[in-house]
Amino acid sequence: MAILKRYAVRRVLKALLTVYLVATGTFFLVRMLPGNPVEVYINTQMSQYGVSYAEASSQAAGLFSFNPNEPLIQQYGDFLAGLVRGDLGESLLAPGTSVLDIVFEYLPWTLFSVGLGVLISFALGITLGMLMAYWRESWLDHALSLIGSLLQSVPNYLLAMLVVVFFGVQLEILPIADMRGAYSPGVTPNLSFDFLSDVMYHAGLPITIYVLTTIGGWMLVMKSSTVETLGEDYVTVARARGLTDGRIRSAYVGRNAVLPLVPQLAITLGFVVGGSILVEQVFQYQGIGYLLFQSVQRRDYPVLQGILLVVTIAVVAANLIADLLYGRLDPRVRLNGEE
Amino acid sequence: MTEKVVISRRRALQLFGAGAAGMAFLAACGKSEQATSSSNSGKEFHGAWPFQVPPKGHFHEMEGMVDMIVGDGPYIDLVVLPPAMYLWKEQKYEGLLAESWALDAAAKTYTVKLRSGLKWSDGKPVTSKDMVTTWWCYRILRNVGWNYISDVKATDEQTVVFTLSNPSTVFERYALRKQVFSDAVYGEWAAKAQALFGAGKDLDSAEGKKLNTDFQTLRPDDVTASGPFKIDTKSINNAQLTLVKNDTGYAADKVDFNKIVLYNGETPDVTPLVLAKNVDYATHGFPPATVKEFTSKGIRILKPPVYSGAALYINFAKMPGFKDPKARQALAYALQRDQVGQVSLGDSGQPVKYMAGFSDLSVPQWLTAADVGKLLPYEHSEQKAVELLTSLGWKKEGSGWVGADGKPIEFEVSYHAEYADYSATGQNVAQQLAAFGFKAAGRGVTYSQMDVDLYKGNYQMAIQTWGSSKHPNPHFAFAQPLFTYNYPVAANQGGRGIDFDLKQTTSSGPIDFKEAIDAAGAGLDEAAQKASVAKVALAFNELLPVVPLYERYGNNPGLEGTRVKAWPADDDPIMLNAPYADNFTVLLMLQGRLKAA
Numbered sequence: 001m002a003i004l005k006r007y008a009v010r011r012v013l014k015a016l017l018t019v020y021l022v023a024t025g026t027f028f029l030v031r032m033l034p035g036n037p038v039e040v041y042i043n044t045q046m047s048q049y050g051v052s053y054a055e056a057s058s059q060a061a062g063l064f065s066f067n068p069n070e071p072l073i074q075q076y077g078d079f080l081a082g083l084v085r086g087d088l089g090e091s092l093l094a095p096g097t098s099v100l101d102i103v104f105e106y107l108p109w110t111l112f113s114v115g116l117g118v119l120i121s122f123a124l125g126i127t128l129g130m131l132m133a134y135w136r137e138s139w140l141d142h143a144l145s146l147i148g149s150l151l152q153s154v155p156n157y158l159l160a161m162l163v164v165v166f167f168g169v170q171l172e173i174l175p176i177a178d179m180r181g182a183y184s185p186g187v188t189p190n191l192s193f194d195f196l197s198d199v200m201y202h203a204g205l206p207i208t209i210y211v212l213t214t215i216g217g218w219m220l221v222m223k224s225s226t227v228e229t230l231g232e233d234y235v236t237v238a239r240a241r242g243l244t245d246g247r248i249r250s251a252y253v254g255r256n257a258v259l260p261l262v263p264q265l266a267i268t269l270g271f272v273v274g275g276s277i278l279v280e281q282v283f284q285y286q287g288i289g290y291l292l293f294q295s296v297q298r299r300d301y302p303v304l305q306g307i308l309l310v311v312t313i314a315v316v317a318a319n320l321i322a323d324l325l326y327g328r329l330d331p332r333v334r335l336n337g338e339e
Numbered sequence: 340m341t342e343k344v345v346i347s348r349r350r351a352l353q354l355f356g357a358g359a360a361g362m363a364f365l366a367a368c369g370k371s372e373q374a375t376s377s378s379n380s381g382k383e384f385h386g387a388w389p390f391q392v393p394p395k396g397h398f399h400e401m402e403g404m405v406d407m408i409v410g411d412g413p414y415i416d417l418v419v420l421p422p423a424m425y426l427w428k429e430q431k432y433e434g435l436l437a438e439s440w441a442l443d444a445a446a447k448t449y450t451v452k453l454r455s456g457l458k459w460s461d462g463k464p465v466t467s468k469d470m471v472t473t474w475w476c477y478r479i480l481r482n483v484g485w486n487y488i489s490d491v492k493a494t495d496e497q498t499v500v501f502t503l504s505n506p507s508t509v510f511e512r513y514a515l516r517k518q519v520f521s522d523a524v525y526g527e528w529a530a531k532a533q534a535l536f537g538a539g540k541d542l543d544s545a546e547g548k549k550l551n552t553d554f555q556t557l558r559p560d561d562v563t564a565s566g567p568f569k570i571d572t573k574s575i576n577n578a579q580l581t582l583v584k585n586d587t588g589y590a591a592d593k594v595d596f597n598k599i600v601l602y603n604g605e606t607p608d609v610t611p612l613v614l615a616k617n618v619d620y621a622t623h624g625f626p627p628a629t630v631k632e633f634t635s636k637g638i639r640i641l642k643p644p645v646y647s648g649a650a651l652y653i654n655f656a657k658m659p660g661f662k663d664p665k666a667r668q669a670l671a672y673a674l675q676r677d678q679v680g681q682v683s684l685g686d687s688g689q690p691v692k693y694m695a696g697f698s699d700l701s702v703p704q705w706l707t708a709a710d711v712g713k714l715l716p717y718e719h720s721e722q723k724a725v726e727l728l729t730s731l732g733w734k735k736e737g738s739g740w741v742g743a744d745g746k747p748i749e750f751e752v753s754y755h756a757e758y759a760d761y762s763a764t765g766q767n768v769a770q771q772l773a774a775f776g777f778k779a780a781g782r783g784v785t786y787s788q789m790d791v792d793l794y795k796g797n798y799q800m801a802i803q804t805w806g807s808s809k810h811p812n813p814h815f816a817f818a819q820p821l822f823t824y825n826y827p828v829a830a831n832q833g834g835r836g837i838d839f840d841l842k843q844t845t846s847s848g849p850i851d852f853k854e855a856i857d858a859a860g861a862g863l864d865e866a867a868q869k870a871s872v873a874k875v876a877l878a879f880n881e882l883l884p885v886v887p888l889y890e891r892y893g894n895n896p897g898l899e900g901t902r903v904k905a906w907p908a909d910d911d912p913i914m915l916n917a918p919y920a921d922n923f924t925v926l927l928m929l930q931g932r933l934k935a936a
Contacts, residue, residue: 035787043790053823096556177617181578286577
């Protein structure tokens with residue numbers, strides 16, 4: 001137990017250090033982006049709206065409390081002080097609106113859509129992977145391997161655009177205008193079936209894209225893991241004991257073959273935000289990736305930092321959970337006392 | 340004692356299974372019954388404009404704010420009206436909130452009389468107090484309109500008088516074209532501003548900075564409307580929002596539509612919706628290939644002039660060989676401007692005809708026929724280009740040009756990598772000039788860095804905008820290349836821009852561009868302004884401080900026969916209205932000329 005506690009404390013401290021280092025790195029990196037928010041604002045007003053420089057710069061002076069010439073170290077000090085207090089500041093472009101409010105308005109949609117997509121993809125992927133292993137070299141194995149490889153190689157944003165163009169525009173099967181967004185206009189968020197059903201209607205396309213573009217990987221990894229497990233001595237012994245195929249598949253092979261995929265699943269869940277940026281843009285889905293894209297374009301430093309911090313924490317936390325959980329799922333690791 | 344939770348493999352797998360099963364169940368679900376219908380039974384109009392949703396997006400819609408929900412696009416003119424909108428062909432204003440307006444040159448005042456009997460959506464009457472309140476609030480946001488006035492007062496219920504501190508006809512546009520907001524919402528802020536400035540303080544004082552910061556955090560629950568539509572706040576999500584009829588608003592009885600659905604998104608997000616015929620009208624900058632696809636689907640392309648376009652900017656500090664106007668004239672002759680325009684924008688990129696430094700459409704309005712006749716058209720002629728360069732001592736060695744110093748003429752043409760039109764322009768210009776014999780290559784630069792480079796002079800040649808799509812007065816068009824991207828303004832960014840000396844000599848004599856351009860927009864005497872405009876235009880045409888390439892026309896899809904009956908013919912005067920300044924679709928609605936199908 002003492003070993004476990006020491007291990008857990010060490011891992012937590014390491015995670016905190018990682019978050020700090022990444023937060024510091026992102027603080028300086030976002031400020032190295034070409035053009036600060038004031039410049040981007042002035043240039044956007046001029047190039048997109050034909051506003052004269054005098055008007056645009058006058059508006060910028062009235063709008064931004066941000067001073068790009070403030071020493072970087074002072075900005076960094078303010079950022080760290082805020083971080084310690086759990087205050088990520090306010091959006092530069094929407095004064096008075098806290099970054100946390102903005103992030104939490106968008107984050108749940110991404111967690112929901114990408115999280116659900118990953119879970120479905122995982123469940124289907126491991127099932128199909130097992131089938132491929134059991135019937136390896138059959139037509140099913142070849143067909144699924146081909147499909148899995150193809151799907152894995154298509155970037156999710158490209159598939160999203162293809163779906164919109166072919167099924168929405170060319171074939172007119174999907175009502176793409178209706179399906180945009182996280183829920184329909186005029187709908188009040190609540191816990192009713194009507195609302196949940198509407199949410200699923202809108203999340204359907206993004207989730208389908210996430211499933212299609214990740215399922216191939218799970219299938220192929222699960223197949224190879226199952227093939228390896230099938231060659232284990234305990235499977236041969238189970239067969240020798242006369243256990244049924246079904247029992248061997250579920251209790252012996254499946255459970256052990258899926259173990260290497262569990263930490264991978266946890267890490268994938270941590271990366272949900274990164275994978276959603278362009279898909280959310282294509283479907284105009286109100287997720288954190290959509291917000292990140294817009295914040296980068298407009299150099300809204302505090303929002304950008306806030307999102308990147310949330311992403312970092314998600315990845316680090318997922319790794320931590322995977323580390324701590326793995327010992328629980330695999331008795332062999334626990335028995336060695338080295339979790 | 341709490342029960343110990345054990346996470347076993349069985350439980351983990353059960354969870355995944357349950358998740359998949361739940362998904363399968365919910366996937367069968369559909370659109371909410373509460374959802375707003377998108378059929379056209381209720382005379383809907385579908386537009387598109389990018390906006391932010393709350394908490395970022397808000398209803399503090401005053402010019403100068405960011406992330407307003409509709410405030411930075413043309414549709415705000417249907418919700419919160421300005422006193423008037425400009426008819427670009429007729430060169431006159433059409434009154435909306437305002438009944439009349441007048442400039443008193445002797446008294447140095449500008450008077451606006453509002454219509455009586457108009458009401459806000461909260462039931463209160465629209466009065467002069469609303470306009471005065473609005474202008475004091477504009478002052479908190481450092482609005483440029485206050486550069487021309489010292490005071491604004493209501494002399495009766497409907498009359499507003501501006502006292503001009505810097506008399507100029509340019510102010511008329513600021514007075515008439517800026518939205519007027521409700522005193523019920525903004526009154527207390529106007530009072531604070533009046534108290535601040537009345538006490539002799541300004542926005543740089545501690546109190547001024549606090550007022551500015553506090554004002555920006557104002558978040559009204561709704562927009563109090565004076566126009567024929569108001570925002571249905573419950574309809575807003577990040578995909579779309581709806582404007583519903585405001586029955587007491589101005590022109591509510593004339594407008595033939597009951598509802599406007601605005602789809603959120605930039606060009607790539609909106610394109611599939613236009614193709615699927617979900618959008619009736621969009622002002623986005625669609626590339627030529629997309630426009631072709633629209634046309635093939637039977638969608639009409641409306642081509643309103645934008646009164647600006649792309650030009651070739653030369654950094655004279657890095658390319659001193661082009662300081663001689665003959666070298667720039669040679670560039671103008673060497674380039675096939677019609678090809679550049681076609682490649683960049685298809686039929687919406689029209690080659691510049693007069694090369695006067697402001698829109699070809701406005702040239703006959705500001706220049707006499709005699710002056711127009713003096714403008715060189717620079718029609719494509721390789722022979723003339725060669726003659727001009729040879730006269731400078733440049734010569735062709737092999738297939739490439741070398742300067743008088745014997746060094747090859749080589750340069751990069753930088754352009755905004757993300758802008759489809761400017762990317763095509765930059766590449767085509769580089770190709771044409773390379774074919775002509777210069778060692779020229781295109782160079783894409785990310786858009787945010789490109790503007791910084793233009794100010795700081797970190798380029799050799801570049802593609803950038805010329806002209807002005809917001810202000811009819813050519814002063815603003817001249818200011819773009821000669822002030823903004825030249826040392827007068829670029830100095831603010833630590834550079835010298837194109838580094839073009841504003842004191843030059845033409846065949847007619849010396850000219851001080853700074854003085855002449857300022858004079859073109861100053862004062863109350865239009866004849867004197869026209870004389871200054873002519874002086875600058877002729878000098879611009881001869882010296883070509885930048886080489887205008889094409890004038891941009893909108894490629895606005897206008898879907899007819901689905902929800903909208905039809906737009907007017909292309910030669911209708913209103914179709915000459917600049918879509919980003921005084922949008923013709925908005926005006927057509929307010930006039931009752933745009934009918935539902």
